[in-house]
Amino acid sequence: EVQLVQSGTEVKKPGESLKISCGGSGYTFSNYWVAWVRQTPGRGLEWIGIIYPRDSDTRYSPSLQGQVTISADRSIDTAYLQWSSLKSSDTAIYYCARLVGQHLDTLDHWGQGTLVTVSP
């Protein structure tokens, strides 16, 4: 069974750093792109970026490029999303998902989500 398991809820202050994780199991983790998506009540579902764990090829949404870093550790089948300096606007639920399809067009399995709250 394909599963993506994310790290738990985080509460941080503006300016703090954070790294959340997404562990894959039930499939060959290195062979599939992993997507990071965030969800907020006001902005709906929004792309952050994607990573191919086999070679760490990474692509970011233009609006978030430079604001976050996506990485992966093939040895432990885990992808990461990190911030060096959080802002209140980073408050959201963050999902990882496995990306499939000829044009990387389908998110076929999702993690349970990580709630990140950034507040003074």
Place this chain on the structure above:
Amino acid sequence: QSALTQPASVSGSPGQSITISCTGTSNDVGGYDYVSWYHQYPGKAPKLIIYDVNNRPSWVSNRFTGSKSGNTASLTISGLQAEDEGDYYCTSYTTISTFVLFGGGTKVTVL
């Protein structure tokens, strides 16, 4: 404002059929057969229910059907059940972005 347009809400009575639309352009929905649909319960992650316009993953009931006409894709839920409540999102491959486009979501209520 989302790139793909969905109605904010759709409702129906148990046993009825409802249809949710997802409108884009010829650069996305209208030009390619790479539309997916997702169902999300409150507080839970989205779950894939349709891919490539009209294909169902093995875990999805045949009460869910996808279709497309021109620049509009549609998701039809037949034999509506209480468990079908929640939010539904469409996505589409697009030529103008690395990433698929998201719809704004449709809240389905079973009356």
